[in-house]
Amino acid sequence: MSDPSSGFEVFVNFGEQRRRDVSFLISVILWLKQSDVHVHLEVGGRVLINNKVVTLSSSVQDFNGVKISKNENGVTASFITSKLSISVFLDCHTAQIYMESPLGYSADGLCFDSSNTSQSRLAQSASCEVQYSDDPDSCVNCTLATKRCNMLTKAPFASYNANIDPTPYINACKETMCKYPSEDGLMTQFLWAYARACSLYGNNDLGDWWTKAECSPPKAFCMDKLCSDHEFCGWNINGQPACLCRALFAYKYKKSNTLGEPTVCKHNTASVTLAKCLLEEKCIDYKVLHLNDPTCKGALDNQTNMVTFSFNTQNLCGAEISYEENTIDYVNTIKSQNNTGLITRNDQVFIEFSCYRPQPELKSVCFRIKDNSYVGNRSCGEWNYTVYMMPYIDAKCSKAVATETDVKLNQKVWVELKTYGLDDDSIAVVTDSCWATSDPNPDSTPRYDLIIDGCANPEDETVQVTGNGIGTSNRFSFNMFEFSRHPDKIYMHCQLELCLTKKHNCVPVCSSGKRRRRFARSTYSKGESAYISMGWSK
Ligand SMILES: *[C@@H]1O[C@H](CO)[C@@H](O)[C@H](O)[C@H]1NC(C)=O
Ligand SMILES: *[C@@H]1O[C@H](CO)[C@@H](O)[C@H](O)[C@H]1NC(C)=O
Ligand SMILES: *[C@@H]1O[C@H](CO)[C@@H](O)[C@H](O)[C@H]1NC(C)=O
Numbered sequence: 053m054s055d056p057s058s059g060f061e062v063f064v065n066f067g068e069q070r071r072r073d074v075s076f077l078i079s080v081i082l083w084l085k086q087s088d089v090h091v092h093l094e095v096g097g098r099v100l101i102n103n104k105v106v107t108l109s110s111s112v113q114d115f116n117g118v119k120i121s122k123n124e125n126g127v128t129a130s131f132i133t134s135k136l137s138i139s140v141f142l143d144c145h146t147a148q149i150y151m152e153s154p155l156g157y158s159a160d161g162l163c164f165d166s167s168n169t170s171q172s173r174l175a176q177s178a179s180c181e182v183q184y185s186d187d188p189d190s191c192v193n194c195t196l197a198t199k200r201c202n203m204l205t206k207a208p209f210a211s212y213n214a215n216i217d218p219t220p221y222i223n224a225c226k227e228t229m230c231k232y233p234s235e236d237g238l239m240t241q242f243l244w245a246y247a248r249a250c251s252l253y254g255n256n257d258l259g260d261w262w263t264k265a266e267c268s269p270p271k272a273f274c275m276d277k278l279c280s281d282h283e284f285c286g287w288n289i290n291g292q293p294a295c296l297c298r299a300l301f302a303y304k305y306k307k308s309n310t311l312g313e314p315t316v317c318k319h320n321t322a323s324v325t326l327a328k329c330l331l332e333e334k335c336i337d338y339k340v341l342h343l344n345d346p347t348c349k350g351a352l353d354n355q356t357n358m359v360t361f362s363f364n365t366q367n368l369c370g371a372e373i374s375y376e377e378n379t380i381d382y383v384n385t386i387k388s389q390n391n392t393g394l395i396t397r398n399d400q401v402f403i404e405f406s407c408y409r410p411q412p413e414l415k416s417v418c419f420r421i422k423d424n425s426y427v428g429n430r431s432c433g434e435w436n437y438t439v440y441m442m443p444y445i446d447a448k449c450s451k452a453v454a455t456e457t458d459v460k461l462n463q464k465v466w467v468e469l470k471t472y473g474l475d476d477d478s479i480a481v482v483t484d485s486c487w488a489t490s491d492p493n494p495d496s497t498p499r500y501d502l503i504i505d506g507c508a509n510p511e512d513e514t515v516q517v518t519g520n521g522i523g524t525s526n527r528f529s530f531n532m533f534e535f536s537r538h539p540d541k542i543y544m545h546c547q548l549e550l551c552l553t554k555k556h557n558c559v560p561v562c563s564s565g566k567r568r569r570r571f572a573r574s575t576y577s578k579g580e581s582a583y584i585s586m587g588w589s590k
């Protein structure tokens with residue numbers, strides 16, 4: 053609604069609640085252009101003036117000419133222009149805009165000439181363009197709802213029908229209550245809105261109309277219940293006011309039957325974020341939830357009302373680490389507190405989530421030293437880490453073999469297998485085997501072994517392996533050679549394994565003599581395709 057001559061505009065925001073196809077009031081905005089004051093009245097009683105929340109009481113306060121007061125039923129804002137006196141009342145569901153104007157006065161807008169309303173929409177109202185339709189609610193009895201909405205034409209309301217046309221109230225009531233479930237006690241709200249309009253006509257002699265209408269007594273259940281943007285104040289399954297999820301927000305979660313976002317594994321931290329409103333719908337208090345370690349609770353973001361549970365490799369919160377076929381899994385569970393009573397009336401919660409470290413995979417691209425060193429990313433699952441294979445020509449590993457480095461035959465070469473991003477508290481990298489081929493294909497022949505089962509090939513005395521299975525990096529050295537029949541190229545391949553240091557002995561047991569002994573099979577198990585390769589060329 054707007055009046056260009058006295059320079060005010062009234063906007064009303066709508067949003068869905070339990071169903072996507074029924075809209076409810078969210079807020080009313082008054083904009084007084086001359087003093088450039090924006091008054092934002094929200095259902096539930098929060099008021100912002102020029103985007104700042106103000107504290108209100110039952111005594112009237114003046115904010116740049118706008119008089120605002122608040123009681124247990126709602127908020128009233130009023131102001132006077134040269135021609136008009138306007139007052140806006142807002143409770144938890146209904147706005148009542150009352151205007152006293154000179155005879156013949158007309159403003160623009162929905163209540164007057166609505167031809168221009170589409171031009172005065174608020175910026176974010178693009179959402180109005182999408183029309184949703186949800187499946188009918190089988191609990192809604194439209195016959196019964198219509199009958200109750202029509203109460204407005206009966207006593208005690210009938211005595212006011214001549215002054216206040218009940219038709220728009222009845223239509224709004226029927227339109228909503230024939231679709232929307234009765235959980236939120238809305239029937240009372242529709243009748244209350246009419247009763248309030250009646251009270252503007254002096255004596256409110258309606259008495260206890262709610263008894264006659266078989267409704268619950270009117271009460272602004274949601275006053276001071278502040279919900280975030282994706283929530284509304286409704287009744288939970290116990291009939292208590294709670295911040296529940298708006299249908300558009302909840303849609304994707306309900307469709308996939310989850311309570312929140314999928315697990316995020318990032319920077320050695322695993323986290324799951326749940327929507328508080330989805331929990332509240334099930335009467336689950338997020339404060340009773342914890343991980344395997346009961347001291348690890350969810351953290352509530354009071355802006356978004358999302359609750360995050362997380363653990364990391366430093367603070368595992370009771371996560372169980374296990375070795376699966378080709379991964380190392382970190383599994384934790386969100387659960388409710390131990391149930392010590394005889395019975396329970398709340399849902400028990402058990403949400404398992406995990407992050408895993410994949411084994412390094414076969415690197416099918418062999419690099420040539422001439423080009424550069426190859427860096428393979430591993431970002432499977434979500435906890436990525438990086439594996440490098442770097443050749444050097446000095447024992448300190450400071451002189452990397454670069455494009456222009458000449459490596460002579462029988463010159464000693466050190467190869468470092470280095471990882472970044474693994475937690476060395478619990479994981480060691482084991483170089484299981486390394487071998488050379490004259491072809492990029494690691495399975496090709498001829499093949500020459502340098503490391504076998506974690507140990508230097510006893511046939512080649514130049515090979516030395518250091519640090520294998522101890523930390524997250526290790527290295528080996530050997531003297532450069534070439535294949536007699538294919539002297540131009542050498543490709544080096546290494547198979548790596550991740551090993552859990554707390555559960556296994558990760559250090560391969562190697563015999564010093566010529567005869568090599570296989571180290572105990574129980575140390576680390578072998579994956580199928582864990583190679584990293586590089587190539588030499590002349
Ligand atoms: C509607 O908008 C048009 C164009 O902005 C304007 O010319 C016209 O006067 C407006 N009508 C009313 C009733 O305000
Ligand atoms: C709907 O309400 C009417 C009136 O109370 C009742 O007669 C009818 O049986 C109800 N229908 C259903 C399906 O419950
Ligand atoms: C939200 O949390 C922040 C930081 O924990 C706190 O400073 C702020 O007062 C909280 N806001 C509300 C509305 O609770």
Ligand SMILES: *[C@@H]1O[C@H](CO)[C@@H](O)[C@H](O)[C@H]1NC(C)=O
Nearest residue numbers: 342345346347388389390391
């Ligand atoms: C829950 O119960 C288990 C087994 O009965 C017990 O080990 C654990 O300490 C209990 N946790 C809490 C938070 O009471």
Ligand SMILES: *[C@@H]1O[C@H](CO)[C@@H](O)[C@H](O)[C@H]1NC(C)=O
Nearest residue numbers: 426427428429430431436438
């Ligand atoms: C490694 O990952 C980064 C970031 O995701 C990407 O920019 C880079 O190209 C990747 N490198 C390889 C060799 O895949």
Ligand SMILES: *[C@@H]1O[C@H](CO)[C@@H](O)[C@H](O)[C@H]1NC(C)=O
Nearest residue numbers: 319431436437438472473474
């Ligand atoms: C994992 O990937 C992210 C970007 O995708 C990158 O910033 C981060 O450094 C990577 N972590 C490791 C250990 O490579």
